[in-house]
Amino acid sequence: xxxxxxPRPPAxxxxxxxxxxxxxxxxxxxxxxxxxxxxATAGALLVTVVVGLLGTAAPAPGGRGADSASxxxxxxxxxxxxxxxxxHRALTGDxxxxxALRSLTGVADTGTGxxxxxxxxxxxxxxxxxxxxxxxxxxxxxxxxxxxxxRMQHDYTHDTAGPSGAATPESPRWLRLVRSGxxxxxxxxxxxxxxxxVGRARLPGLARxxxxxxxxxxxxxxxxxxxxxxxxPAVATGAFGRPDLTGDWSRSAWSGTQVGGDAGTxxxxxxxxxxxxxxxxxxxxxxxxAGDIAPVVGGPAMGVGFSVENFLVGTFxxxxxxxxVGTVFITGEYRRGLLxxxxxxxxxxxxxxxxxxLVAGGVASAVGLVAAAITVPLGERSARGRGFHVLPVxxxxxxxxxxxxxxxxxxxxxxxxxxxxxxxxxGTAVALVVASIVLPFLLATSGVLPPGVSEWLLRVTPxxxxxxxxxxxxxxxxxxxxxxxxxYYPLAPWAGLAVLSGYAALAFGLAVxxxxxxxx
Numbered sequence: 001x002x003x004x005x006x007p008r009p010p011a012x013x014x015x016x017x018x019x020x021x022x023x024x025x026x027x028x029x030x031x032x033x034x035x036x037x038x039x040a041t042a043g044a045l046l047v048t049v050v051v052g053l054l055g056t057a058a059p060a061p062g063g064r065g066a067d068s069a070s071x072x073x074x075x076x077x078x079x080x081x082x083x084x085x086x087x088h089r090a091l092t093g094d095x096x097x098x099x100a101l102r103s104l105t106g107v108a109d110t111g112t113g114x115x116x117x118x119x120x121x122x123x124x125x126x127x128x129x130x131x132x133x134x135x136x137x138x139x140x141x142x143x144x145x146x147x148x149x150x151r152m153q154h155d156y157t158h159d160t161a162g163p164s165g166a167a168t169p170e171s172p173r174w175l176r177l178v179r180s181g182x183x184x185x186x187x188x189x190x191x192x193x194x195x196x197x198v199g200r201a202r203l204p205g206l207a208r209x210x211x212x213x214x215x216x217x218x219x220x221x222x223x224x225x226x227x228x229x230x231x232x233p234a235v236a237t238g239a240f241g242r243p244d245l246t247g248d249w250s251r252s253a254w255s256g257t258q259v260g261g262d263a264g265t266x267x268x269x270x271x272x273x274x275x276x277x278x279x280x281x282x283x284x285x286x287x288x289x290a291g292d293i294a295p296v297v298g299g300p301a302m303g304v305g306f307s308v309e310n311f312l313v314g315t316f317x318x319x320x321x322x323x324x325v326g327t328v329f330i331t332g333e334y335r336r337g338l339l340x341x342x343x344x345x346x347x348x349x350x351x352x353x354x355x356x357x358l359v360a361g362g363v364a365s366a367v368g369l370v371a372a373a374i375t376v377p378l379g380e381r382s383a384r385g386r387g388f389h390v391l392p393v394x395x396x397x398x399x400x401x402x403x404x405x406x407x408x409x410x411x412x413x414x415x416x417x418x419x420x421x422x423x424x425x426x427g428t429a430v431a432l433v434v435a436s437i438v439l440p441f442l443l444a445t446s447g448v449l450p451p452g453v454s455e456w457l458l459r460v461t462p463x464x465x466x467x468x469x470x471x472x473x474x475x476x477x478x479x480x481x482x483x484x485x486x487x488y489y490p491l492a493p494w495a496g497l498a499v500l501s502g503y504a505a506l507a508f509g510l511a512v513x514x515x516x517x518x519x520x
Contacts, residue, residue, distance in 0.1 A: 019351070020351055020354070020355065023351050023352060023355040024355040024358060024359065026355070027352075027355040027356050027358075027359045028359050031329065031359050031360070031363065037325055037328070037329065040321055040324065040325050041321075041322070041325060041363055041364075041367060043321055044318040044319075044321035044322045044325070044364075044367050044371075045318065045367045045370060045371045047314060047317045047318050047321060048312075048314040048315055048317060048318030048367070048368070048371035048372075048375065049314060049371050049374050049375050049378075050314065051313065051314030051317045051318075052311050052312055052313050052314035052315070052371075052375040052379060053311070053314075053375060053378060053379055053382065054314075055310075055313040055314060056306055056310055056311055056313070056379050056382070056383060057382065070384075070389065070390075071296055071305075071389055071391065071392070072135035072136035072260075073136050073392055074136050074155055074156040074157070074295065075136075075138050075155050075156075075203075076155065076156075076157060076394070077392060077393070077394045078156065078157065078295050078296075078391075078392065078393075078394075079295065079296040079389075079391045079392050080135070080136055080156045080293075080294065080295050080296060081260075081291060081292040081293065081294050081295070081296055082135040082136055082137075082156070082259060082260055082291075082293055083135075083217065083258075083259060083260030083290070083291025083292060083293075084124075084128075084215045084216065084217035084259050084260070084275070084289045084290075084291050084292075084293055085215060085216055085217065085256065085257075085258055085259075085275030085276065085277065085287055085288060085289030085290075086128070086130070086133070086211070086213060086214075086215045086256070086257045086258075086259050086289075087213045087214045087215070087254050087255070087256050087277045087285055087287055088130075088133075088211045088212060088213035088214075088254070088255055088257065089211070089212065089213055089249055089250045089252065089254055089255070090209055090210070090211060090212075090249070090250035090252075091129070091179065091209070091210050091211075091212040091247060091248065091249055091250075092208060092209045092247075092248040092249075092250075093179075093208060093247065093248050094179055094180050094181065094247055095178075095179055095212075095245065095246055095247020095248060095249065096176060096177065096178040096179065096245070096246045096247060097127050097176070097177055097212055097213070097243055097244070097245055098174065098175070098176040098243070098244040099127060099174070099175055099176075099214065099240050099241055099242075099243045099244065100172050100173070100174045100175075100192060100240065100241035101125060101126065101144050101167045101172060101173045101174070101175055101238055101239070101240055101241075102167070102169055102172045102239040102240065102241060102284075103167055103168055103169050103172070103238070103239045104119050104123065104125045104144050104145075104146060104166065104167045104168075104236060104237070104238050104239075105117075105118070105119055105236070105237050105239075106118055106119035106120055106123045106146060106218050106234055106235060106236040106237065107234065107235060108120065108220075108233065108234040118146070119145075119146030119147075119166075119218065119236050120146050120147070120218050120219060120220075120234050120236070120479070121145065121146050121147030121148060121479070122145055122146065122147070122148065122218075122219055122292070122477060122478070122479050123145060123146035123216075123217070123218035123219075123234070123236035124141075124143045124144070124145055124146075124151075124215070124216070124217050124218070124236065124293070125143060125144060125167075125214075125215065125216040125217075125236055125237075125238025125240075125287065126141055126142050126143025126144055126175050126214070126215065126238070127141060127142050127143070127175050127176070127177040127186075127212070127213070127214060127215075128140070128141035128143075128177075128212065128213065128214075128215045128293075129141070129177060129179055129184055129210050129211075129212040130210060130211050130212070130259075131203070131206055131207050131210055131211075132207070132210075132211065133211060133257055133259055135259065135260050138154075138155055138203045138206060139154060139155065139203075139293070140152070140153070140154035140155075140177070140184040140186070140201040140203060141153050141154065141177070141186075141215070141293070142162075142175050142176070142177050142186030142187070142188065142198055142199075143175070143215075144166070144167040144173045144175070144238075146166065146218075146236070147166070148161070148477075149161065149162060149163055149164035149165055149166075150162035150163050150164075150165075150173060150175070150188040150198055151198070151477070152186040152198040152199030152200075152201065153293070153477065154184070154201035154203065155201070155203065156293065156294055156295050157295050157475065158201065159475070159476065159477040160198060160199035162186070162188050162196065162198035162199070163188050163190070163196055163198075165190075167238075171190070172190075172241075173188060173189070173190065174188065174189040174190070174191070174192040174195075175187070175188055175189075176188075176189075176195065177212075179210075179212075179247070181206075182202055182203050182204055182205065182206040183200060183201070183202050183203075184200070184201045184202075184203065185197060185199075185200045185201075186198040186199050186200075186201075212249075213243075213254065214238065214240050214243065214277075214285055214287050215238075215287065215289065215293075216236045216237060216238040216275065216287040216288055216289035217236060217275075217289040217290060217291045217292055217293060218234045218235050218236035218289070218290050218291070218292075219234065219291070219292040219294075219478075219479045220233055220234055220479070233290070234290065235275070235288055235289065235290040236288070236289060236290070237286060237287065237288040238286070238287050238288075239284070239285075239286050240284055240285045240286070240287065241282075241283075241284045242282060242283035242284050243283075243285075254279070254285070256276065256277045258275055258289075260291060275287070275288050275289035275290060276288055292478070294475065294477060294478045295475055295478060296391060296472075297472055297474065297475060297478050297480045297482075305383070305388045305389025305390055305391060306379070306380075306383050306388055306389070306390050306391070307390075307391045307393075307471050307472045307487065308376055308380075308390075308391070308393055308397075308398060308401055308469075308471045309401065309469040309470055309471055309487065310379075310487070311375050311376050311378075311379030311380065311383075312372055312375060312376070312401070312405060312469050314371075314375065315368070315371075315372075315405060315408065315409070315466070315469070316438050316441055316442065316466075318367065318368070318371060318409065319408075319409060319412050319434075319437060319438055320434055320438055322364045322367065322409055322412060322413045322416070323412060323413065323415075323416040323430055323433045323434055323437070323438075324416075324426075324430050325360070325363075325364075325413070325416075326360045326364065326412075326413035326414065326415075326416035326417045326420065327416045327417065327419070327420035327426050327429045327430050327433070328420070328426055329356055329359075329360050329417060329420070330353075330356060330417050330420045330421045331420045331421075331423075331424055331425065331426040331429060332426070350512045350515070350516065352515075353417075353421060353508070353511060353512055353515055354512075356417060357414050357417055357418075357508060360413045360414065360417050361410040361411075361413055361414045361417075362410070363413075364406075364409040364410045364412070364413035364414075365406040365407060365409060365410035366406065367406075367409055368405040368406035368407070368408060368409030368410070369402055369403065369405065369406035371405070372401065372402045372405040372406070373402055376398070376401070376402070391471070391472060393471045397471050398471075400468070400493065401468070401469050401471060404468030404469060404493060404494075404497060405468070405469060407468065407497060407501075408465045408466065408468055408469070408497060408500065411465060411497065411500045411501045411503075411504045412433070412437055412462070412465065412500065412504070414504040414507075414508060415433055415437070415462060415500070415503055415504040415507050415508075416429065416430070416433045417507075417508070417511075418504065418506075418507030418508040418509075418510065418511040419432055419433050419507050419511075421511035421514070421515060422507065422510055422511050422514055433462075436461055436462050436463070436503075437461070437462045437463050437465070437500070438463070439463075440457040440458065440461045440462075440463035441458075441463040441466050443457065444457045444458050444463065444484040444485075445484050445485060445487075446485065447483075447485035451483040451484070451485070454483065454484040454485065455483075455484060455490040458484055458489050458490055458491065458496070459490050459491060459499070460499075461499075462499065462500045462503045462504075463500075464489070464491055464495075464496040464497075464499035464500055465496055465497050465499065465500030465501075466489065466496065467489035467490075467491045467492065467493050467495070467496025467497065468493045468494065468496055468497040469493075470487070470488070470489050470493055472487065472488075474488055
């Protein structure tokens with residue numbers, strides 16, 4: 001009897017990922033063996049670094065030394081303005097201060113010999129508890145403002161709105177600030193009897209003995225001029241009633257201190273006398289001050305030094321090169337007829353395009369990341385050495401900028417690859433992608449367009465991706481010019497990058513559809 005042979009198991013096909021990895025390896029080999037592509041990639045890195053350093057290489061105005069190249073930093077590590085006139089006494093442990101603010105007035109020096117009367121919208125006068133007289137130390141304050149009602153603010157970046165209305169002799173504002181441990185609560189009243197809680201602040205690790213009292217300050221006045229938006233130095237004056245104190249207060253007399261030697265970046269001491277105070281026979285105080293208690297905003301365009309993204313101005317130049325490389329990586333094969341050979345070896349056309357996107361995007365990402373990692377520390381060191389301020393950022397923000405620059409380059413390159421696959425013409429594809437990313441960026445940030453048009457371009461075009469490099473946020477409680485020409489983007493960092501990535505994904509998806517539906 002003949003034995004039945006044991007059937008052989010069917011041959012197994014390799015898993016799909018292995019096939020993709022072979023395609024990916026083939027595309028990587030193709031990229032690195034074309035000398036022109038490698039040299040162009042290296043050139044993109046070099047031009048990003050060089051343009052970034054040269055673009056921020058101007059000498060410091062007035063020959064300032066390097067000792068001026070730092071701002072006070074707040075508890076969160078941000079650069080801050082901390083300049084105001086402070087009438088204070090020491091408070092140990094828990095306690096409270098209640099006072100009537102009879103009026104808040106101000107004056108702006110326009111330089112024309114005709115001062116403008118009236119408190120600026122963000123002029124402030126009220127009660128503050130501050131850990132020390134050192135700039136940047138933790139604080140909490142409840143205050144009346146020139147145009148935004150009563151506010152509770154703490155640690156420079158936090159702002160809570162309270163009751164509306166200005167403090168005038170006809171309608172004074174009573175303010176109260178209560179300390180309990182490291183928590184502070186602000187209250188406001190229109191009659192001194194019925195109180196509304198404005199806000200609460202927690203200052204972790206607040207010293208047992210703090211400085212507390214009355215303050216006044218005012219940033220510069222913003223006004224329209226024939227040449228555009230202008231600013232003038234301004235001061236604020238708060239007229240206070242007699243303070244009512246509870247708790248363990250120092251028995252010494254009230255002291256007056258100008259916190260900060262000048263007005264920081266608020267511009268209010270340029271042509272204006274400093275602050276001071278007087279005490280009335282009834283125990284009330286009149287306090288005059290200028291400056292601001294707030295985060296520093298702006299950049300070189302606002303005369304406040306450099307922010308991290310300023311050193312990455314060369315990114316647009318590097319992108320032009322990377323866009324050309326990403327385009328030619330696909331159109332070059334069309335031109336030479338090599339794509340037919342590639343498709344014969346890998347019939348799955350979407351796989352080929354995906355491998356090309358990973359290679360081109362990965363290389364571009366590495367270029368952007370390395371260029372940023374080189375340029376930022378070199379630029380910061382050079383700027384400080386020439387006497388410029390450099391706005392500090394947290395480590396997390398700096399990592400986001402470095403990684404984001406790499407992702408920005410990757411998304412732009414993949415967009416160029418997709419457009420190249422769609423148009424199959426190198427010159428046309430490169431021009432289109434450059435015109436959609438680099439050109440809107442340059443037009444929007446140069447100030448040649450109206451602010452509304454500039455913001456629109458940075459919302460709806462792929463140039464929105466540059467927002468990922470922004471490090472200085474806008475603050476509603478800080479007077480400034482928040483426009484693309486001064487470094488502010490209309491979208492949040494990751495939202496801007498998402499717009500560019502969406503364009504890249506769309507172009508790539510359309511390219512896959514077209515590649516599958518036509519002969520190569």
